[in-house]
Amino acid sequence: SDIGDELIESDEMGVFNVTGDSMPLVEVQVPSQMTMIGEAGALSYFEDGFLMESKFDDGAHAHEQSCCQKCRMSCRRSCSGENMSLVHFTNQADSARTLGFASNLPGHIIAINLNEVPENVLFTMNGSFMMGTKGTRIDLARADCKQCCFGAGLCFQKLDGNGTVFLNAGGSVIKQSLDGETHRIDPQSLVAFTKGLSVSVQKAGTCMTMCCGGEGLALTTLSGTGDYWLASSPWSAQVQYALQFLPPKKS
Numbered sequence: 158s159d160i161g162d163e164l165i166e167s168d169e170m171g172v173f174n175v176t177g178d179s180m181p182l183v184e185v186q187v188p189s190q191m192t193m194i195g196e197a198g199a200l201s202y203f204e205d206g207f208l209m210e211s212k213f214d215d216g217a218h219a220h221e222q223s224c225c226q227k228c229r230m231s232c233r234r235s236c237s238g239e240n241m242s243l244v245h246f247t248n249q250a251d252s253a254r255t256l257g258f259a260s261n262l263p264g265h266i267i268a269i270n271l272n273e274v275p276e277n278v279l280f281t282m283n284g285s286f287m288m289g290t291k292g293t294r295i296d297l298a299r300a301d302c303k304q305c306c307f308g309a310g311l312c313f314q315k316l317d318g319n320g321t322v323f324l325n326a327g328g329s330v331i332k333q334s335l336d337g338e339t340h341r342i343d344p345q346s347l348v349a350f351t352k353g354l355s356v357s358v359q360k361a362g363t364c365m366t367m368c369c370g371g372e373g374l375a376l377t378t379l380s381g382t383g384d385y386w387l388a389s390s391p392w393s394a395q396v397q398y399a400l401q402f403l404p405p406k407k408s
Contacts, residue, residue, distance in 0.1 A: 163218065164292055165218070166319060167291060167320030167321075168191045170191070173268065181260070182257055184255050189252055191247070192291035193289070194243045194293065195288035195289070196240060198261070199288060200244065203255065203256045203257065206249055207249070207256065209246055211242045211243070212242060215293065216291045217292050239284065239314070260325040263395065267323070267325075269321065269322055269324065271293070271317065279322070279349055280313045285325065286314055286323075289320060290318070290321055290322075291320075292319060292320050294318055297314060297315055298315040299312055300356075327389075333385055339379065341359060342377050342387060343377070343391070345391035346389070349386045350383065353382045353383030354384075354385060355380050357380070358377055358378065
């Protein structure tokens with residue numbers, strides 16, 4: 158683990174089960190006295206024994222944060238696409254209990270162990286974080302100005318810690334590995350990437366290609382050595398597809 162003494166050590170999460178493909182439900186066996194943190198609205202159910210609390214603090218720091226520090230982190234988290242508050246689910250029972258959560262949009266939920274990524278740091282697209290073990294810090298990392306103009310927004314989410322996090326994205330999510338290579342992808346399809354990769358933008362091609370190729374003016378490029386996760390059907394694309402079937406407004 159590369160988290161040093163700034164963050165708490167996450168407890169080992171119990172087994173989890175994913176039911177369904179396009180609208181999956183994740184059920185996690187949470188050990189006694191362990192806490193999971195999640196975005197507001199992700200809960201499906203939990204068994205008797207859980208304490209559910211909404212807090213501005215993610216609870217990741219080893220030392221108690223002041224009110225000003227909590228407020229600052231809450232604002233930074235909000236800029237990364239999450240709510241200002243997080244929901245803490247603490248199992249106060251004497252044995253493991255089940256916590257279930259799901260996305261309210263068609264897509265895929267993936268689990269990533271932060272101990273298995275370089276320097277225990279993962280960068281994700283805004284709003285991708287769904288649930289994780291207490292000890293996961295949810296922060297932001299400023300994106301390049303060029304990326305802001307082509308769909309990435311001003312910031313990426315930055316997740317660090319030594320536990321497991323769950324991310325959600327549209328369609329199916331696949332993992333790709335780069336070894337000194339460059340991949341060009343649809344700007345809306347990127348879900349997450351590790352340290353060692355640089356993210357930039359590149360013209361989609363000639364003027365004819367940019368105007369008529371269907372991919373817009375630019376593509377996102379990922380270069381270097383590391384891993385990234387890609388969504389096959391971003392939610393923005395699903396919405397655009399559905400809008401064409403709406404009946405015209407009556408005058």
